[in-house]
Amino acid sequence: MSALSRSPVALLGLALVLAMGLIALLAPVLPLPSPTATSILDTYLPPSAEHWFGTDALGRDVLARTFWGARSSLAIGLGIVVIGMVLGVSLGLAAAEAAGSLFEELAMRLVDIFAAIPVLIWAIAVVGIVGTGATQIGPVSLSNEAKLVLLVGVLFFPGIARITYGLALAELKQEYVDARRLPGTGSAAILFGDVLPNILSPLLVQASVLVGIGIIIEASLSFVGLGVQPPMPSWGSMLADSKQTVFSGEYWLSLFPGLAIFLSVIGFNLLGDGLRDLFDPRRRTRLPKETA
Amino acid sequence: MDALLQIEDLDVRFGTFHAVRGVSLHLARGEKLAIIGESGSGKSVTALSVMRLLDGAARTAGRILLQGEDVLSLSASALRQMRGRRVAMVFQDPMTSLNPVFPVGRQIGDVLAAHTDLSGAARRGRAIDLLAQVGIREAERCLTLYPHELSGGMRQRVMIALAIACDPALLIADEPTTALDVTVQEQITRLLVDLCRARGIGLLFISHNLDLVGEFADRIAVMHEGRIVEMGEAAQVMGAPRAEYTRKLLAAIPRIGLPGEGRIPDTPVVLETRAVSRAYPRARSAVARLWDRRQVQALRPSDLQVHAGQVLGIVGESGSGKSTLARLLIGLDLPTSGTVLLQGAPLKPRDRAGRRALSRRIQLVFQGSQASLNPRKTIRRALSEAMQALPRAERRSPGALMELVRLDPALLDRYPHQLSGGQRQRVGIARALATSPDILIADEPTSALDVSVQKEIIELLQALQRDLGMTLIVISHDLGLIGTICDRVLVMRAGAIVETGEARQVLTHPATDYTRALLASLPKGLAGRARFASPA
Amino acid sequence: MLSRRHFLATAASLTASLAGGFATRVDAQGRKVLVATIPSNPSTLDPLNQSNHDAMAVSQLIYQNLLEVDVDGNLVPQLAVDLPEISEDRLTYTFRLREGVRFHNGAPFTAADVKYSYDYMLDPANEALRRSYWTAIERVEVLSDYEVRFHLSRPYRPLLSSMTKYMGIFPQGSREAAADAFQSAPAGLGTGPAIFSEAQTGAYVELLRNPDYWGEAPDWDVVRFEIAGEANARLAALMSGTADVVGGPAARDFLRLTAEGGGFSGASKPALGAAMMLMHNCAKAPFDDRNFRIAVARAFDRAAIAERIYGGLLEETSVLVPTASALHSAEADARLSMDLEAARAALADSAHAGNAAFELTYPTDAYLLDVRDTALYIQAALAEVGITVTLKPLETGQMFGDIFGGNHQSVLWAVVGTTDPTFIMNALFMPGQSLNVGTGFSSEALTAAIEESFAARDEDLAPILARAQAILADEAPAAFIGTPKAFNLWGADVTEMPVNTGITLRLRDVKLAA
């Protein structure tokens, strides 16, 4: 954390991310009106002291919906990346450790296959086919949001697996890994105890950027009605709601959720950028360059 | 004075780091000046400032006169005219210095196009000439090759061809042979010296190797911490050094002594290999191996014996299979055929118990670069992890291990990057000693270290071997090092053992041409000057 | 060098002149083009199978019927010369047909074509979507080339009003000759003012003026229906001048643009025979429970929907018959007015008190009206009384699939019928009628009332319908919300556009600026 203070970019990113996270966490505690309660007589009120962000077509408080929307939007963005990281890191590490084996080959071909599936199209198609309602898989009932997280998370894993694999492969060639193997330390202990901590920084950079993409994917799917389902607000579905005001001037309906997406995605991107600058050793030892 | 290059009071700072402090030197037309120094001494920065190749972050003061013109005040276009035309440079790593995506011919052609009016065909002809001059036999074919298709020595020859393409008056060579094998190192040095002599080019040669420059340099400047501590005729600097630092450097050079006047006692064999070989499949992926069954023979069937309590040196150039052999001996890798016997019993490194038992018998000391210690773990942690193979009762305190390698136990809670190279290597040795092994294998234990530190590490290893009565196997490309400390020597080439015997015997009366060539190409300091007296 | 200001000015005028080139008023061949954007793609252009009034706007320019409804809602002749002669027992209807009318393929229009078309539609094998509305017809008799008589098996008052929209006369033998053409490329098959030219699914349908049209020639040479599912896209097309007429504009946009002026005009008119409702599937839980239906019907505020969401372009009613109609029963209506207490009580009495939840389907593309906001409002309103609503937006065609398959629980949509006051009631609640599978509801009393109405004269209708409305209030088989008005919105190039009470765009009579 102290390293972060050296990068104003990362700090700004972190501040934005934390602010958004705080909003998401505190939404239920803050003295906000219910995000789903309609007040049909108070539709399309512009921002005022009573409704800071105005109200929407059904008289719902846009501030409350933006804050509550942070919960679904961020949770989905983070959820996607968590799934992708867990799968990608495990497979990437295992494949690197098994370099040269049939397992490595199979694992990396699997990665190739999943990497060749266009995320958004696939997500749209699958949600479209299985429907936006809850899907029953055996004893588990998956909400549409959970389906989305699983689906997009699975499609995020190949990228993470490839990065992990490449980094781990290089790391496993380091002498200290051999030194660990000498006293008979097991593969898992080496992979998770030595290799992973050393390659975590670039992975975190990647994860941070992916969260941003995840948020945009959520927004896109919700925008076409295949994401977060009403009445639960999400930034994407709020933008979808605001479509009907594009030409009529109730700017607050699209401004606030749009800004929320923008700020949180830029937050994660800045955080990723800042972390990259901090972690990238090439940034520290600069090669001589032309002065002219 | 007919000064080609005159540096006056050069001062270079990078932020708070004062890299070069008031360096003054001059170089006459056709003269060969060598700058010697360890890493961080400021020698490369000095060289780069002559070409004004330093990063924008560098703040430079002083004067650099090239043929009377102040380089530091040249305009951008004048600077471009100067570079490559009047002064050129050969860099350390020929692999990274050549543009990887264009064939050699195009790269030479572009340099010629930049500084001459030659037509395309004329440029091509000149490029073939140049390649022939730097000793490339199939010059015409070489034009179409990419850098990665050339060997290290060939690449450096191409780099030299690029540098001399437009007949510069001054050639700066920044550690031009450091990345090369000894035998190639000699050829490249000779090529540079001969070319400069033949064309009257002034040569500024940057190196860390005193013995190497002692063979050909007219004058030598010794740099230390940004200053020139001594400068003079080669014979004087090498023969009668005035500066304390120069003396220290000279003393640190490992020279083949004639170890052990008496006979080496016959002790029992503790470790041996029987027809051990190692081959790797050419195809990397498991699927490709289904049809591509070709193999790369990293180690041909080899027999070797290691005698208890003795020091065995394994010497060879890169790709000779010496590291493969080391990994087989310690069980990090399994042989394709043959067996490794530890006191007559085959090595069982696969299961955890076998691995643990083995680690109490044999240990490995790594190169000692940054990578030999996990950067995220403290020294204490690294040492205690190494003792995992031991029952709890037998584990030693990390502090005791530190004292064994003469390190301050206060360093235990530091991270590897907070240690110097020499300290890190001591930690590496301590880690290997943690399980009190009978046999210690040191794989290139000094190659990542500065000359002055190398000596300390070698002495430490020698002392430990003697005091603890260990068997020591030292693997190195450096014949000097092997010759200094080993009882027996094993010479490897292209995956095979070509010669083996008592050190004195092998180093004084080599039985094979290869060993002879290796010995011959060792830089010999002033003693080698005769070789460079006239063109080969 | 250009100054910045100069550059910007040049760029602006350049792009503006280029943008002028986008306007569609007159095309390269000098033809007057009328562009209308409609919300959904006609899934078929077959006049017998029109499930969607957007498609009807297209097919009614191609095909014609014996009768039509004028802009004021009166029955007037179309391919007939005058209104039919009806026998005393109201079982035979005799039409005199217009002479000199030709189909687009050049064949003359005669009574044989009328008989052919009706016979084809009545044959169950041909699976005409609305065959059930016509089952009263026993046979069609050709009296002469220009005289045709319909024989009915029972008195059926809605017959004539149905003839205005759910049928189309096509030439004898055309079904056998060009079975597929009716679906997507009906060239040469109608008698109407426009001839099918070309179409691309999901993109557009283009029709050309029929040069041999028997009636008053339309003011345009080409009519292009651009399909735009997004209300925004339709509006943007209108506002940028690429479209002249917008079908199904959002109520707010309609009100705003007509109020602001700015070259846009529009008009609205009470629609006859239309209803917006939650159409429950009473054959399935939870709507098999009357109390549950009552709870739903009383849990939301119809006036709020009518005023706040539709800005008055919807007239509230909870009993199907429009408030404005003389046949409206205010007493029945009051029994389903919003009352949260009553709704909670009804819910508590229902079998689904513990887990009150259902799936509400609604069309994603604005079909007649954009119902999305209403759906969201109802979701929130029902949540107040403890009923969880899951929204299920579907494309209109798909929504019909659900309805006709009986797969839905409840559908929020607007249904449009004919000018006959019992038409929708019949379609929804009469066993065997097209939408009955969608409501899954019928009662002997209601069936009796409807059948009685078929035989009744107009002046005797009021007490019968009062009875029917009482049943609707009592059983609440559908939660009626209101009667939508017909409203059209058009741009400056349109000088005259009559609003059709039947809700479809009536482009035949549109007049364009010179």
Added chain:
Amino acid sequence: MPVLTRLASALMVLFVVSAMIFALTRLGGVSPARLVLGADAPAESLAAFEAEHGLDRPIAVQYLAWLRALPAEGFARSYVTGQSVNQRLAETLPLTLELVTLAFVLAVVGSVALGSASAYGENRWPDHAVRILAMAALSVPGFWLGLLLMRLVGVQLGWLPPVGVIPWARGVWPHLSSLLLPALAIAIYYIGAMSRLMRASLIDVLGQDYTRTGVALGLPARTRYVYTLRNALPPFVSMAAMSYGYMFGWAVIVEMVFNLPGLANALLTAIFQRDYPMIQAIVLLITLVFVLASTAADLIQRALNPRLAT
């Protein structure tokens, strides 16, 4: 050989994707027979329909039959509209290809220009400006920007047609201009992402030893730019090609917003119509484009990198 293995794995991808999508369409939701026959179709006719289309057979058998028919007959008929899926694809694919290609061109040209300006002005104002722009471009949802552009440029300023597509027949510029706003809405993210990559890649190459060699040899600036760009290109090419595939995904939303009757819009319609054969065909087609793009990227990479070429 690498080319062959690459193509083999591309085929593998298509096989797996088609199998997955096939399974999904068959496992979930309503029977296609019900969707087609709808209304009050009796059980016998449902069964007859299923028998006719082979829907009563095991999924694997259906899949193989579908696969076998693919090369000869292409895709089947849509259950919903009864229209030939082939014909529908032929109608809609060209527009989407145009749109995505236009977006791609915008993204490549924009990002090479911006990335180069940024890298060569590292840590000076052009760099800061480009980095801020690129970061903003990465963070704004394209469809939202599309709506704003539609309102501002299309309706308020009237510079470009806000919605719909103007056919080629009415001129090249009117046609392209009608695709410009949606293309920009798609491209904006990639202009951000690719210019960042271009910058990073150029800066990396600028820091390499061989770049210093070029300077040390006094090569002119233009030659050095060629050297640098050529070395910086491989990662950029790879990202650009992948982006081409990804852009089809964003096209779904952008085509909807701008009312373009393209392939992506057809997918959305097909989804809301549960038109399984259509969904299947479109997803497969887009995956095909995606796989082709990444295969092309791989091959170009090989061509660009002499170390991989041999």
